Amino acid sequence: MLIPRHIGPKYVNRVTVKQIARYLNGPGNSTAKPRSQLAFAFDIDGVLLRGKDPLPAAKEALSILDGNNKFGLKIPFILLTNGGGVSEEERCRKLSSQLGVQIHSDQFIQSHTVLKSIVHNYVDVPVLILGGQGDTLRRVAEGYGFRKAYTTLDILNWNPSIWPFHNLTQEERASVRPADFSKIQFGAIFVFHDPRNWALDTQIMCDVIQGSIGGSHETNHTRKPVDLVFCNPDLIWQSDFEAPRMGQGAFRVAFQAVFQSLTGSTYPYIQFGKPTEATYNFAEVMLKHRLQGIPKSSLYMVGDNPESDIAGANTAGWKSILVHTGVYDPHRGPPSHQPTHQAGDVSEAVRWALEQEFC
Ligand SMILES: [Mg+2]
Structure with a gap:
């Protein structure tokens, strides 16, 4: 059956799925069940x-969402990733080119995007930014509103004896911001993305928390303890290498093991990123205008990681679909968190969800 032009994809935001369903079932069919709207988070x-290359099913799935489905509907979607390391705008430009569809920054949430919601507490507070290459993440942090963002390379440049096992490269030297860190009291450490030099970063985190840099917190009781914030809890992730790679969660475990060996206890921290409730709540608030009117129960999270994608979606009250193209290997037993459904790939996942909602 042909769908008239006035309720085609271009106008889906002005026409409810219920109206389209009523049309498809015919005007005289008053018993037609109302059909809910749906949206996806990938x-x-x-x-x-997988690595830099799109998975074969990705373009097909996105094409279905772009209106190439039997209802002619454009289905809204967002991207919700524990990745990061560059600005949202830069990543969207790259993703648009890789996936062959336009990805806008208002439909994209990466691990550190959530920091926009708390930056007002740290605008003029010196903060240490970890992860990424050179000072790329300093620029991202400044784009969020952090005015006093420093990197571990800045500190190593100030005093190379802090970690004598790494000499700054020419490129790293060009990225540093000179400062006298004997006078700078950090209020927080933000692990934006996976640190490139775990040893240097672990040493400087311990120094900042214990007061070896910027004055001791133990001798100055008027100072608040340094806040420690991680943006991605993933222990592993899937690159284009055959076996999963260690993620930021592995760095957190390593840091806490060292800190505990030094002090006898782990250091309190705030965790963002999937599967945390904070990140799913942030996604719902940030994307409200895009997902307007769509109930939580019709939001489908499609992910490859039971620990982050599936666990978070289940807790948030979304539907969850676990695909077999990433870290989860179905041959190694059932997933640690049970999804609503499992699918071979993202295209299968999208088709299944559409069937659930429309058929
Ligand atoms: Mg993944």
């Missing part, structure tokens, strides 16, 4: 991409 690594 993880990226292991779902849409």
Whole structure:
């Protein structure tokens, strides 16, 4: 059956799915069941991409959402990833080119995007930014509103004896911001993305927390303890290498093991990223205008990681679909968190969800 032009994809935001369903079932069919709207949240690594390359099913899935489905509907979607390391705008430009569809920054949430919601507490507070290459993440942090963002390379440049096992490269030296860190009291450490030099970063985190840099917190009781914030809890993730790679969660475990050996206890921290409730709540608030009117129960999270994608979606009251193109290997037993459904790839996942909602 042909769908008239006035309720085609271009106008889906002005016409409810219920109205389209009523049309498809005919005007005289008053018993037609109302059909709910739906939207998707896709993880990226292991779902849409493997390394730099799109997975074969990704373009097909996105084409279905672009209106190439039997209802002619454009289905809204967002990307919700524990990745990061560059600005949202830069990543969207790259993703648009890789996936062949336009990805806008208002439909994209990466691990550190959630920091926009708390930056007002740290605008003029010196903060240490970890992860990424050179000072890329300093620029991202400044784009969020952090005015006093420093990197571990800045500190190593100030005093190379802090970690004598790494000499700054020419490129790293060009990225540093000179400062006298004997006078700078950090209020927080933000692990934006996976640290490139675990040893240097672990040493400087311990120094900042214990007061070896910027004055001791133990001798100055008027100072608040340094806040420690991680943006991605993933222990592993799927790159284009055959076996999963260690993620930021592995760095957190390593840091806490060292800190505990030094002090006898682990250091309190705040965790963002999937599967945390904070990140799913942030996604719902940030994307409200895009997902307007769509109930939580019709939001489908499609991911490859039971620990992050599936666990988070289940807790948030979304539907969850676990695909077999990433870190989860169905041959190694059932997933640690049970999804609503399992699918071979993202295209299968999208088709299944459409059937659930429309058929
Ligand atoms: Mg993934």
